[in-house]
Amino acid sequence: MLTVHHLNNSRSQRVLWLLEELGLEYEIKRYERDPKTALAPPELRAVHPLGKSPVVTDGTLTLAESGAIIEFLVDRHGQGRLAPAPGTPERLRYTYWLHYAEGSAMPPLLLSLVFSRMPKAPMPFFLRPIVRGVSDKVMKTFVRPQLRLHLDYMEGELGKSTYFAGESFSAADIQMSFPVEAAGARGALGEKRPKLAAWLERIHARPAYQRALEKGGPYELLS
Incomplete structure (x- = not known):
C-alpha cells in the first residue's frame, strides 16, 4: 500500500x-x-x-x-x-516542465518569501533598519525582476497550448501547480497574466483536484 x-x-x-x-x-x-x-x-x-x-x-x-x-x-x-507518448515533442515539453517547476520556478519564489520575512524576524532594534534596507534592495534589484521574468515566460508558454505540455492535461501540470499557486497567493498573477489565471481555474475545477x-x-x- x-x-x-x-x-x-x-x-x-x-x-x-x-x-x-x-x-x-x-x-x-x-x-x-x-x-x-x-x-x-x-x-x-x-x-x-x-x-x-x-x-x-x-x-x-x-x-x-x-x-x-x-x-x-x-x-x-x-x-x-x-x-505524452515517448519520442513526441509534447513528451520533451512534459519532461522540461517537470524539472522547471522546482529547478527554475521555485527559487525566486522562495527568495521572495525569505527576504519578505527578514525585516519581521526578532532582532535588536538597531539592526532592523539595516536588515530592512538589505531586504528591500535584494527584492527590488533581483528577486522581483526574476519573478516577473519567470511568470511572463510561463504566461507566454501557455499562449502556445492549453496545458504546459500541449493540448492535453498531464502530470507536468500537476508539478507546475505549486509554483503557480504560490505566485497567485502573492498576488503575482492578476490581469497581466490571464492565461496563467485561466489555467489555474481549469486545474482547480478537476474532480481529482477537489478530492485531493x-x-x-x-x-x-x-x-
Whole structure:
C-alpha cells in the first residue's frame, strides 16, 4: 500500500492530486508544521533523512522529491495516462516542465518569501533598519525582476497550448501547480497574466483536484 507522508500546506498536496487522477489506493500519514517556524516536524526525519515532504513509501521503497515521485507513479501506474507518448515533442515539453517547476520556478519564489520575512524576524532594534534596507534592495534589484521574468515566460508558454505540455492535461501540470499557486497567493498573477489565471481555474475545477483537497485538509496557498 502506498503511503503519502503529507505535510500541511506543502508540495505533498500535488502527490495526493496525482494519486486521485490515477485512481490509486493510498494512505495518508499527516504531519503539521511548527506554528512558529512553519518548519516540518522532526518526526519526518524518521521517514527520510532530510525531514521534508513529500515522501512516499511503498513497502521497502522510500522516495522523496516531487518530480521523482511523479515520474515514478506515472511510469509505474499511469498505463499511458498523464504523460505524452515517448519520442513526441509534447513528451520533451512534459519532461522540461517537470524539472522547471522546482529547478527554475521555485527559487525566486522562495527568495521572495525569505527576504519578505527578514525585516519581521526578532532582532535588536538597531539592526532592523539595516536588515530592512538589505531586504528591500535584494527584492527590488533581483528577486522581483526574476519573478516577473519567470511568470511572463510561463504566461507566454501557455499562449502556445492549453496545458504546459500541449493540448492535453498531464502530470507536468500537476508539478507546475505549486509554483503557480504560490505566485497567485502573492498576488503575482492578476490581469497581466490571464492565461496563467485561466489555467489555474481549469486545474482547480478537476474532480481529482477537489478530492485531493478534501483528503489533504486545509491548503492555505489557495487563500
